[in-house]
Amino acid sequence: MLVVMKKDSSEQELAGVMQKLTQSGLTGHTSKGVERTVIGVVGQTYPEMRDTLELLPGVDEVIPISKPYKLSSREFQPENTTVKVGDVVLGGDKLTIIAGPCAVESERQILDTAKAVRAAGACILRGGAFKPSTSPYQFRGLGKQGLEMLAMARAETGLPFITEVLTPQDVELVAEYADILQVGARNMQNFSLLDEVGKVNKPVMLKRGMSATIQEWLLSAEYILSQGNRQLILCERGIRTFETYTRNTLDISAIPIIKKLSHLPVIGDPSHGTGKWYLVAPLALAAVAAGADGIMIEVHPNPDQALKDGAQSLTFENFEQLMQQVAPVAAAVGRRMPIESEEADGE
Ligand code: PEP
Numbered sequence: 360m361l362v363v364m365k366k367d368s369s370e371q372e373l374a375g376v377m378q379k380l381t382q383s384g385l386t387g388h389t390s391k392g393v394e395r396t397v398i399g400v401v402g403q404t405y406p407e408m409r410d411t412l413e414l415l416p417g418v419d420e421v422i423p424i425s426k427p428y429k430l431s432s433r434e435f436q437p438e439n440t441t442v443k444v445g446d447v448v449l450g451g452d453k454l455t456i457i458a459g460p461c462a463v464e465s466e467r468q469i470l471d472t473a474k475a476v477r478a479a480g481a482c483i484l485r486g487g488a489f490k491p492s493t494s495p496y497q498f499r500g501l502g503k504q505g506l507e508m509l510a511m512a513r514a515e516t517g518l519p520f521i522t523e524v525l526t527p528q529d530v531e532l533v534a535e536y537a538d539i540l541q542v543g544a545r546n547m548q549n550f551s552l553l554d555e556v557g558k559v560n561k562p563v564m565l566k567r568g569m570s571a572t573i574q575e576w577l578l579s580a581e582y583i584l585s586q587g588n589r590q591l592i593l594c595e596r597g598i599r600t601f602e603t604y605t606r607n608t609l610d611i612s613a614i615p616i617i618k619k620l621s622h623l624p625v626i627g628d629p630s631h632g633t634g635k636w637y638l639v640a641p642l643a644l645a646a647v648a649a650g651a652d653g654i655m656i657e658v659h660p661n662p663d664q665a666l667k668d669g670a671q672s673l674t675f676e677n678f679e680q681l682m683q684q685v686a687p688v689a690a691a692v693g694r695r696m697p698i699e700s701e702e703a704d705g706e
């Protein structure tokens with residue numbers, strides 16, 4: 360940003376601004392023109408900084424010249440970020456298919472689901488062990504036992520897994536087991552959790568908060584990136600609108616917007632994005648067509664009996680059918696399917 364000093368401002372006022380910048384960990388570069396003095400601010404600024412600087416004596420105006428998010432922006436890094444999880448590369452030319460139940464319920468349930476989604480073409484397993492619940496009376500997950508079941512399913516099927524971490528204190532434990540740590544929509548602005556997952560050497564998937572703007576979402580990404588963790592994936596999971604027919608409104612437009620503003624991979628989640636199983640397939644196809652790097656789909660052996668999110672979960676059969684529908688859409692936008700393409704490569 361640029362700080363423009365008033366015409367009649369004093370040297371003392373200029374020094375005051377420079378001091379404020381230094382205190383905030385920023386550097387100011389002064390340019391004294393004939394008409395006015397301008398300070399170019401370099402460093403990690405934040406939106407509130409503008410108001411703070413504008414209040415200082417001698418300051419005429421503050422002009423933002425770059426976006427508030429920096430490390431996540433295309434300006435900072437023009438080429439796409441790719442995140443490696445075992446043999447899977449997120450953000451490359453292959454589509455990433457993540458599938459599994461909302462919550463891990465039992466060994467049988469997670470293993471049967473892992474086998475079914477792998478056979479149909481998924482490359483990453485999902486399942487919640489620590490579940491965020493709007494109501495405290497809902498199922499809140501099996502905790503550590505759930506992580507052990509996911510690890511068992513990974514050992515049996517070879518599928519890496521993603522699972523949610525709810526609190527900063529749980530980060531170490533979840534990172535011990537999981538291949539990707541998920542930060543859920545309800546925690547998108549849990550800044551101490553963001554700081555903590557920013558310090559681990561494991562990929563993180565940051566879901567968009569249900570009422571978050573794209574800029575707020577990218578600023579949350581900035582928390583993780585600025586702690587040093589650059590293995591970051593974003594996930595559009597629907598936002599709250601006036602519409603009540605669906606659980607959320609999947610913001611398809613956010614996908615190409617993110618691809619334009621940021622170098623980070625973005626996954627579409629039509630399960631939470633719609634809340635209804637029969638809307639999952641059409642919205643999954645739309646997310647892929649809009650340029651998503653992958654999709655995350657909730658799948659359950661018996662959606663009717665699921666402890667969580669059964670209404671938006673696909674049966675094994677429906678998931679398999681979806682995978683068949685996704686392939687031509689992926690091809691149309693220049694993406695390869697994770698499994699088919701491996702066969703084609705002779706890998
Ligand atoms: C989930 O992925 O199961 C989940 C709880 O999602 P969200 O945080 O988007 O509601």
Ligand code: MN
Pocket residue numbers: 461462631657667668
């Ligand atoms: Mn769910």
